[in-house]
Amino acid sequence: MRVLVVAVNSAHFALAMDKVHQVMRRPIVTRVPLAPPGLLGIVNVRGEVVPFLDTGVLTETGSLTDPPFAVLLQGAQEMLAVAAEQLPVQADFDSPVGPGTKPGELGLYSQGAHLVMLIDVEALANGRLELKRAS
Numbered sequence: 001m002r003v004l005v006v007a008v009n010s011a012h013f014a015l016a017m018d019k020v021h022q023v024m025r026r027p028i029v030t031r032v033p034l035a036p037p038g039l040l041g042i043v044n045v046r047g048e049v050v051p052f053l054d055t056g057v058l059t060e061t062g063s064l065t066d067p068p069f070a071v072l073l074q075g076a077q078e079m080l081a082v083a084a085e086q087l088p089v090q091a092d093f094d095s096p097v098g099p100g101t102k103p104g105e106l107g108l109y110s111q112g113a114h115l116v117m118l119i120d121v122e123a124l125a126n127g128r129l130e131l132k133r134a135s
Contacts (some may be wrong), residue, residue, distance in 0.1 A: 001093045004074065005116055007069060007086040009061040012116040014093065019073045023088055027070040027081070028051065037063065042072060043081055052081045058124040075122050082121055
């Protein structure tokens with residue numbers, strides 16, 4: 001399975017490559033007043049307003065401030081972006097070394113000196129954020 005590995009605080013998480021649209025360096029983030037914890041703001045991607053989620057809050061590793069990278073993902077209905085502290089790297093995973101322990105965690109994999117949790121961002125967001133689309 002091909003994935004994109006994202007560094008968040010001192011942890012590493014993997015996103016399924018078939019959902020990754022692009023990686024943005026230094027995204028221009030518009031803050032949203034009264035946004036719930038976990039929503040860093042919104043980013044404009046070729047005219048589309050995309051929610052920019054705090055991967056640290058989603059994964060319960062601690063909130064991020066001014067992350068230098070955004071990974072754009074195609075969700076079930078719309079695009080979303082998640083924060084990364086370092087340039088994400090591509091990897092290939094075979095078999096997990098352990099299961100996920102929380103909703104949205106799909107399995108634990110070994111990559112060199114790191115353990116990497118494969119995550120489903122939408123499942124994590126649904127379980128931890130109250131995001132509502134304005135009409």
